[in-house]
Amino acid sequence: MSIYTGGGDKGKTSLLSGERVSKADPRVEAYGTLDELTAQLGVCRAQLNQFPACAPFAEMIVNIQRDLFRVGMQLSSSPKYWSKLSAPINADDIQSLEEAIDILEKAFGLPGFFVSPGRTLAGASLHVARTICRRAERQAWAAAGDVESYALILKYINRLSDLLFSLSWVAEIRILLTEELSHGNHDAHL
Numbered sequence: 071m072s073i074y075t076g077g078g079d080k081g082k083t084s085l086l087s088g089e090r091v092s093k094a095d096p097r098v099e100a101y102g103t104l105d106e107l108t109a110q111l112g113v114c115r116a117q118l119n120q121f122p123a124c125a126p127f128a129e130m131i132v133n134i135q136r137d138l139f140r141v142g143m144q145l146s147s148s149p150k151y152w153s154k155l156s157a158p159i160n161a162d163d164i165q166s167l168e169e170a171i172d173i174l175e176k177a178f179g180l181p182g183f184f185v186s187p188g189r190t191l192a193g194a195s196l197h198v199a200r201t202i203c204r205r206a207e208r209q210a211w212a213a214a215g216d217v218e219s220y221a222l223i224l225k226y227i228n229r230l231s232d233l234l235f236s237l238s239w240v241a242e243i244r245i246l247l248t249e250e251l252s253h254g255n256h257d258a259h260l
Contacts, residue, residue: 108138114131
């Protein structure tokens with residue numbers, strides 16, 4: 071078997087549920103953007119793994135990437151097919167994101183100002199992931215049609231973008247503090 075089939079050469083692709091649709095179909099746009107987000111999160115994870123203080127965030131990202139595959143499977147099929155999927159996104163997944171956000175906010179607070187990404191590469195990469203997530207959310211709304219069926223997916227993606235903002239903030243604090251302390255500046259403040 072080859073990686074190329076030629077099946078998409080005329081602008082069509084197959085959904086997981088078997089339907090052939092245009093490659094410009096809103097569902098294809100949405101799950102394609104989730105694929106982009108998953109790749110960007112891989113970049114974030116690789117960057118965070120360079121800092122022991124950020125190891126828990128890298129592990130969190132692995133779990134998010136797994137969830138995004140589940141969301142992508144739902145978006146790449148019709149809602150009537152979702153019952154055949156092994157683990158569609160559910161309310162517990164959303165609650166997990168909210169709990170993670172609450173823990174980060176309690177431990178590190180939120181900035182009281184507009185954040186301009188770029189103080190650290192990992193933090194900036196997480197901001198890129200956040201903006202990709204926001205685009206995926208807009209595309210998922212366009213794909214939803216029947217919003218009721220897509221409600222959990224839409225809520226999950228929305229919460230994920232909030233978590234990515236929180237992660238970018240906390241990762242920068244941890245990285246910058248580690249760098250300050252490693253340079254002998256024990257009076258570091260951010």
